[in-house]
Structure formats: C-alpha cells, structure tokens
Amino acid sequence: MVDAKDFFDVGLAFHGHKCPAMPLGLRAAAAAMNTLGVERARDKELHVISETGKGHAAGCFLDGIMTATGCTYGKSNIEKLYYNKMAFTLVDVAGKKAVRVSLKPGFFARMLQSPFVEERKKGVLPQDIPAAIADPLVEKVMTMPEEMFLDIGPLQDYVLERKPGVFAAAPCSRCGEMVFVDKLVESESGPICLGCRQQEA
Template sequence: MDDKEILEKALEFHGHRCWASVAGVRVGLAALEKLGIKRSGGTQLYGIVEIGEEHGGMCFGDGVQYATGCTFGKGNIRKNPLGKLGFTLIEKDTNRAVRVVFTSTLQKQIAASKFMQQRAAGISPDEIPLEDQMELVELVWNAPKEEVLKIGEVFEYPGKWIPEVMGFKPCDRCGELTALAYLRVDGTQHVCIPCSGYDR
C-alpha cells in the first residue's frame, strides 16, 4: 500500500474525514520511516500515543493505529494521556524507538476552516459536507513534513516485553470465556476477575 492508500483506508476506518486523523497517519508514517521499518500486522511494534480523553483531536489515535498497525485490539499500543498529538513507536526486537509530534503550525488555518466552524456549531463530523471535510484533509496531508512534524532522534526504549499468553477457559463460576492470564485461583476454582472479588 502506498501512503495515499493508507490515508484513504484510515479515514474509512475512522468513519469521517478530519484533520486529527490525517495528522495521526502522517505521524505514524514518519515514525515508521525514521526507524526504517514497515507497518506491522502482528505485534512486532509497540506504540505509545499521548492523546487523552474527551478532547477534540483524539481522532489522531485512529490515524496512528492504522498507519503503524499498532492497535488497541492487538494490545500493542497504549495511551499516555497528556492531551498531546505525540506518538512514540518502538521496534520490540531492538528496542529502537522514536517520538514524533504533530506541531501547531496549521492551528489557525484548522480553526478557521469550514469544517471546524461547523464542528463548533455542534454539527456531527459525518454530517459536514464532503468538500468541507476534504479541504481540511488536503491542508494537513499536503503540508510540508518539516513544517508540521517534529521528528525526534532514534533512541533506545527500556522495554521488557512480556510474551503473549494464549488461550481461554470458561470461568468456573459464571461460565464466561476468560483469557488464561485473567483467571484467578479461588480455592480449587479458576475464576474471572469479577467472580474472584479482586480488583485486577
């Protein structure tokens, strides 16, 4: 897949076209390029995304996930909730890592766009006319890399990677399928966390 195809598929996955998801794609692709590696379909890579909760711009996380293949479903990405559009990508075999940040260069143009004016008026992003969505997508996608991305130097990440634990078993109390690593021993029973009474 070329970069433009990754962008198009990421926007389709995300559900609407917005500046933050495009920024996430650009940051993810830049991190891959800096490390000289390809998008992962497995768990060879690990990501740390710095978005938080309940703020405009969280869409950045979907762009990063699609671009790099680090996904919450595979468990090879986590949030460090700082409210920033920053992302650290780590190659687990070597612990080589890079942090990339989407900068504030375009913020005035983004804020003044028809898309953001409609969002501020409470219009859902997928109800905004396509041409207004695409105006913002093109603005962020076509901006020169050196103007919108702060790409750090490659560094060594002090990672200690726990191997994936495979397998599920029904909880001896409620019968619900539970990943083996999440079963707890209570007497002679192997039970899920809610049935065990433990917090975790």
C-alpha cells in the first residue's frame, strides 16, 4: 500500500511552500495507486492525465500527484487537459488499466472558503501565510479518510498509445543548435528548428 505521508517531505521540498493543495494531490495519487495496485513509476510505468489547468486556485494539486506517482514532465509520462477541474486519471501502462480520481464537489467548494484561500484572495503569497493557518489545514488533508474528500472511479480498461523515444538529433541549419530530428522542419536553407521557423514567420 502506498502511504501519502511517505512522500510529504519530498513533495514539500519540490513544491516550495506549505499549502493544502499539494498534500491533496499526494492523497489523491496514493488512492489512485492503491486502486490500481501499483508502485511509484521509476520510468514510465504510470501515466497521468490531469484535468487541472493553469492560473486557478489549488493548481498545486498536480505537484502532489507528480511527487507521489513519479509521473513528471521530464519523463513525459504526464499531460494536462486544461479543463480547470480537480481531477486526474492514472494509467497503469503495462496492466492496461486506469482509474479516475476527483475531489468531491462539496469538499472542494468548502476548501475554496478556507482561511488559506481567503488569504490568497487578499494577495498574500502562499509562503507568507502564517503556519497557524496553513498547518491545521495540511494536517487535516493528510489525515482525513479518503471517502470524505475523494471520488474514486472504477477500474477501467485503458491502452496507452506510446511512440518510441527519439534518440537522433541534428543541427538546425540556421542557429546551429542540436534538435531532435522529429522536430526539424524543412526550409529553403535546409532543415531548421521550430524556434528559427517562428522567427521567419
């Protein structure tokens, strides 16, 4: 069984500040991993499809999910759908199974009324919110029963289509920088990178 607490310290160091949303991601990820019966991904054994977006409250949720699942942008086993919803699907690639986990609507609505979010609305940076406000909320998130805040979907069959990795790179004929060949595009002066093509447009 995966325990979200085991990932708290690394999650905090990675995320950068103490807030309730990153730990919510740890808990939701642990619930998804336990439903699938999987461990943290060392390579691309797992894949996350997150429905969160950018520029909305509680986006920190995804850093908790990345920390616990090992699905990271560096490994490219994560994608965002930008639905601006507090939900994600975790795929067990070899097992060809997936589960969708979301925050319960009532819980999330109440969370948006929390003193932490009130401070954020006033413009206080998350790292400047007093521990007297942040700590009890984080403690609550890390200890409350899953059924109080998570909707955990059924196990679904899921086949993830994945292209083989690209190992070949060649220089752009304009800037000279190395580019993985699948993103070199033809131009009158030879193959160029997308950055140079952007400048030409």
